[in-house]
Amino acid sequence: MTGQKTERLPATEEGVLRAALLLAKGRLVAFPTETVYGLGADARDDAAVAAIFAAKGRPGYNPLIVHVADIAAARQIASFSDTAERLAASFWPGPLTLVLPLKPDAGLSGKVTAGLPTVAVRVPANDLAQRLLAAFGGQVAAPSANPSGKVSPTTAEHVLAGLAGRIAAVLDGGACEIGVESTIVGLDPEPVLLRPGGLPAEDIERCLGRILRGLDGARLPNAPGQLASHYAPAAALRLNATEAREGEAMLGFGDVAGDMTLSASGDLHQAAGCLFDRLRALDATGVRAIAVAPVPDHGLGRAINDRLARAAAPRE
């Protein structure tokens, strides 16, 4: 539905209740999580879930993450192996998504999982997200709240810039603490890193006592959303740059200065937190290309480099 008035709801009890009521009516509500803003709908409601895909322009084969309040709620929709239990106990609530076998009686709309036998599930840590889940009392399907293929939103303003008029409301919780999407781990049944994200892979490896392998070339059938060109600003990106060329804006990190910086002190948490906002801001200047300083490839740097690589990938 386009042309609707998008309500901006405050981070108050009233705002949360209004957001929960809209979800219960089958409407779309964007809400903050600790990673990025999600575009939520009742995961059991076919029409509501279909509206997510329509609002984002997202292809129907790309499944959604289901957000639940706690492990008990997650166990109602997905089967947990011992490894899954261990990861959930260690990192939930938090920026980790687990892809697990879907329970046949889960009651989710088939559109959420795009017909796959698995479901992606996560327990967000953000206080407003938790309050919304409690007030709604059900599972909330939520991709990032951006038009498909664009940079994920980390503020209510970002959400409105992309989706105003296409969604019922945004619950405004200010800027997201982490700033990059959740880390996605599949268990088939061995753990596989499907997307680096807000939980450093090293933390997961320490928990499991082993190295996490990625899917690489075989990524598509398992994580249909991990298309190469993604998170794309309008400007072209040139990575691992130490200075700007003619016509480029420079995004710095650490000792490499720029028109803007991800973190002058080289702090990866700070860099993740402002990555999408800086890309949006430089893109908004209408510059032809953005040169980005090298970012170390460990901890949150892995997620940052993954998003930068996708933003820099050749466009279709």
Ligand code: TXA
């Ligand atoms: O931090 C996040 O994860 C945010 C917040 C809102 O929770 N959500 C988010 O959703 O990033 P989205 O839709 O932008 O990315 C979810 C990714 C997609 O690449 C999708 O293909 C993958 O998860 N996914 C979902 N269900 C899956 C499944 N059953 N198997 C494999 N990949 C799946």
Ligand code: MG
């Ligand atoms: Mg997304």
